[in-house]
Amino acid sequence: MADLTTVFAGGIRCPNPFWLASGPPTNCGEQVMRAFDAGWGGAVWKTIGEPIVNVSSRYSSVDWNGQRMMGLNNIELITDRPIETNLREIAEVKKRYPKHAVIASLMVESKRETWHEIVKRSEDAGADGLELNFGCPHGMSERGMGSAVGQVPEYSCMITEWVKEVARTPVLIKLTPNVTDIRSIARAAQRGGADGLSAINTINSITGIDLDTFTPRPNVGGLSSHGGYCGPAVKPIALHLVQQIAEAGLPVSGIGGISGWRDAAEFMLLGCTSVQVCTAAMHYGYRIVEDMIDGLSTWMDEKGFATIEDFRGRALPKITDWKNLDLNYKIVARIDTGKCIGCELCYIACWDGAHQCIHVDGVDGNQITVTPIAKLDSVQNSNGHTPPERIPRVDEAACVGCNLCWLVCPVEGCITMERVDSGKPSESWAQRTGANA
Amino acid sequence: MTAASLPVVRNLEQFPELHPPLDTQAALAEANRCLYCYEAPCTAACPTHIDVPRFIKKIASGNLRGSAWTILDANILGLSCSRVCPVDVLCEGSCVMHSYNQKPIEIGRLQRYAMEDFYRIFEGGFSVAPAGGERKERVACIGGGPASLACAAELRRHGYAVTVFDDRPLPGGLNTYGVAEYKLRPSDSLREVALVAAHGVEFRKAEVGVSVSLDDLDKDYDFLFVGVGLGAMERLGIPGEDRSEVIDALQFIAHYKTSHEVRVGRVVVVLGGGNTALDAANAARRLGAEEVHVFYRRTEKEMPAFPFEYEHAKVEGVQFHWLAQPVEVLDRAVKFVSTRLGAADASGRRKPEPVPGSEFAFVCDMVIPAVGQARLMKLLHETRGIQIQGGLIAVDRPSGQTTNPRYYAGGDCVNGGREVVDAVADGKRAALAIVQSQEARHG
Numbered sequence: 001m002a003d004l005t006t007v008f009a010g011g012i013r014c015p016n017p018f019w020l021a022s023g024p025p026t027n028c029g030e031q032v033m034r035a036f037d038a039g040w041g042g043a044v045w046k047t048i049g050e051p052i053v054n055v056s057s058r059y060s061s062v063d064w065n066g067q068r069m070m071g072l073n074n075i076e077l078i079t080d081r082p083i084e085t086n087l088r089e090i091a092e093v094k095k096r097y098p099k100h101a102v103i104a105s106l107m108v109e110s111k112r113e114t115w116h117e118i119v120k121r122s123e124d125a126g127a128d129g130l131e132l133n134f135g136c137p138h139g140m141s142e143r144g145m146g147s148a149v150g151q152v153p154e155y156s157c158m159i160t161e162w163v164k165e166v167a168r169t170p171v172l173i174k175l176t177p178n179v180t181d182i183r184s185i186a187r188a189a190q191r192g193g194a195d196g197l198s199a200i201n202t203i204n205s206i207t208g209i210d211l212d213t214f215t216p217r218p219n220v221g222g223l224s225s226h227g228g229y230c231g232p233a234v235k236p237i238a239l240h241l242v243q244q245i246a247e248a249g250l251p252v253s254g255i256g257g258i259s260g261w262r263d264a265a266e267f268m269l270l271g272c273t274s275v276q277v278c279t280a281a282m283h284y285g286y287r288i289v290e291d292m293i294d295g296l297s298t299w300m301d302e303k304g305f306a307t308i309e310d311f312r313g314r315a316l317p318k319i320t321d322w323k324n325l326d327l328n329y330k331i332v333a334r335i336d337t338g339k340c341i342g343c344e345l346c347y348i349a350c351w352d353g354a355h356q357c358i359h360v361d362g363v364d365g366n367q368i369t370v371t372p373i374a375k376l377d378s379v380q381n382s383n384g385h386t387p388p389e390r391i392p393r394v395d396e397a398a399c400v401g402c403n404l405c406w407l408v409c410p411v412e413g414c415i416t417m418e419r420v421d422s423g424k425p426s427e428s429w430a431q432r433t434g435a436n437a
Numbered sequence: 438m439t440a441a442s443l444p445v446v447r448n449l450e451q452f453p454e455l456h457p458p459l460d461t462q463a464a465l466a467e468a469n470r471c472l473y474c475y476e477a478p479c480t481a482a483c484p485t486h487i488d489v490p491r492f493i494k495k496i497a498s499g500n501l502r503g504s505a506w507t508i509l510d511a512n513i514l515g516l517s518c519s520r521v522c523p524v525d526v527l528c529e530g531s532c533v534m535h536s537y538n539q540k541p542i543e544i545g546r547l548q549r550y551a552m553e554d555f556y557r558i559f560e561g562g563f564s565v566a567p568a569g570g571e572r573k574e575r576v577a578c579i580g581g582g583p584a585s586l587a588c589a590a591e592l593r594r595h596g597y598a599v600t601v602f603d604d605r606p607l608p609g610g611l612n613t614y615g616v617a618e619y620k621l622r623p624s625d626s627l628r629e630v631a632l633v634a635a636h637g638v639e640f641r642k643a644e645v646g647v648s649v650s651l652d653d654l655d656k657d658y659d660f661l662f663v664g665v666g667l668g669a670m671e672r673l674g675i676p677g678e679d680r681s682e683v684i685d686a687l688q689f690i691a692h693y694k695t696s697h698e699v700r701v702g703r704v705v706v707v708l709g710g711g712n713t714a715l716d717a718a719n720a721a722r723r724l725g726a727e728e729v730h731v732f733y734r735r736t737e738k739e740m741p742a743f744p745f746e747y748e749h750a751k752v753e754g755v756q757f758h759w760l761a762q763p764v765e766v767l768d769r770a771v772k773f774v775s776t777r778l779g780a781a782d783a784s785g786r787r788k789p790e791p792v793p794g795s796e797f798a799f800v801c802d803m804v805i806p807a808v809g810q811a812r813l814m815k816l817l818h819e820t821r822g823i824q825i826q827g828g829l830i831a832v833d834r835p836s837g838q839t840t841n842p843r844y845y846a847g848g849d850c851v852n853g854g855r856e857v858v859d860a861v862a863d864g865k866r867a868a869l870a871i872v873q874s875q876e877a878r879h880g
Contacts, residue, residue, distance in 0.1 A: 341536035
């Protein structure tokens, strides 16, 4: 049985790497305790700071093809509860759940003394670690906090230094993706002495506009404001940014669209020690962690991994610059005619969106069709077999191996991309042009 | 047209709808399930070639009005077709999902969803002007059923002046008078007639050959479209068929749809194995018959009714008797002779042969023959130069043109009695052929 016990940055211990991210699901002690009961290994408390006032109507989402909440957007600010209430509840949670990790997310005005004070108070309450919220992209940034700090390397470094002057527990810096190059902020955090990184925070977004009122969502009395985007839609962006910051060599807690164990495994393969979840828990509740633990453990057992360290970061060496890819690696599309259902989506995709190498010999579109009367007309019942004239064929000599047909095909295993011998030795662009020489 | 002649809408307990409509969420989910096939087989399988993936994706995108017009552009009777089409053997039968071990997309119900939304808006009424302006050519459509309605609407879209002549109190043909109530209500048919009228088609209640002469029509109109259907049911040709307890199936269906007082027997015998026989049998059950017995001279295997109609009739409690042919209608009974199946006949089905000495009487108090509709073409005998073959009007199939170049025909009187959608396809093809013939001549 796989061992999911996690130790983050040497000091944050928890029974598994699944943490609830700082947000609505970690707003109060009662919630965090229920989450721990459900199986979560840790929780990053809803960001603590001077209480704010929130607006009513705070979330909006993007639905896709009948599925709800492919992406979620929020304009909620940090905690609206007094600092002492949050800290008292942290102490209570730690007393009752000593083996689970509670990380205090912090955001205060950019004054050394203020940061010193909140760090000390949080650690005194029993927090196992601190996550500095340099990422919140809405509202707080207008007041010089959140991403207003995280977008400037010098500020990020300076506040990290202030915190490290007094912190006794690991300090994580939560990074905003709303920058040109996230590596510059990661390096700044490293210079400031950070013990770890959390990435990514939410992405600046406007999710949609009401076509009757012309008001973007969420609608707050006829006006809206940009929010922070998260949920399954942002996962590819998050994976890329997590890969980008791996060079800093700091422990990373991965965040961004994680809703199942597969997502978690992918973030870990890119180097993450723990992962954080928010949107999926908001959508379905804390119970989703059960399958995250179960699925990841089963997968690790199948692969022979005893601990997360056995596979963490294994995908990192497999990401390189484009110039190092083999120009002579050749694949072509092959269609399994026994599986093809004749939808011809690959045909039109190749024809309009790719390289015009899939062909359909076609049927006469002008034929007269009448309703067959089964027992009077000689009805050719296809019995679920695709008519041969609807099955496309690939001109392999013209196929560039782009994958588009395989991606659009609705039938599993119908189109496969198969390796063919190009007859040439491996050669990259760098080798061909001497770019690396 | 009096109120008394209006079709009656039955109470929903007696004739509930066979399939409930989709709600918005269900329609959206189903629309999103559609793969959006390219040159889709469902479109090819539809006699009117509705661009099915296009109208379904418009439902998914929230463009319901566009979805409705996608349907109506191909099939002006998109509402009734969405309710009565045998989709299992048409669009849904050809859905690629069958090859993928998945339920086909519910095309019929999605079409109905788009159509009902359209008619909710249409209730307010609007007129549809021809895109290319008015033309001087005049066309008469004889018969007010689906074929004529489709022909008339298509011609109006191209600016032709069209008049529909029908001898019934209300237009719509079998859609108004002949389709089983649980599939299509007369009010739905009349909404479609109203849409055709909104295109600028003129409707006249007149029996051609009686209150208006064919010679006059021939003189007043540039083209004539014949969509007169099949007329009355074929007679049984056996003794006793004039008894008062005998009522033919189409008359029975038309009667219950237009009258509050319908007499139905306690034990009803239906003669025949087609879809109309089963419609009548189901209606008799719902109108209160304790027992309904369908007698067919061949077997279940040869029965021309669709399998799902047969399954439905069994659910309704209709009982079936095979290999029995009526020989005489007695007082409160029908006398049958048992049959056995011999060699295949011209239709490819094995011919029933009476078994000597096997006569038996079946006690009943109502008899509904539904043994095929007579192909009465009295009217067409009067139109010189039009060839009739096997009781049907002979046409050039792609154009619907008869042997008289100014006369076109479609629907049951050409195809021998198929579905509403086939009649619509016939009418539309004829209209487009007329348009093309004029374009070829005048440009």
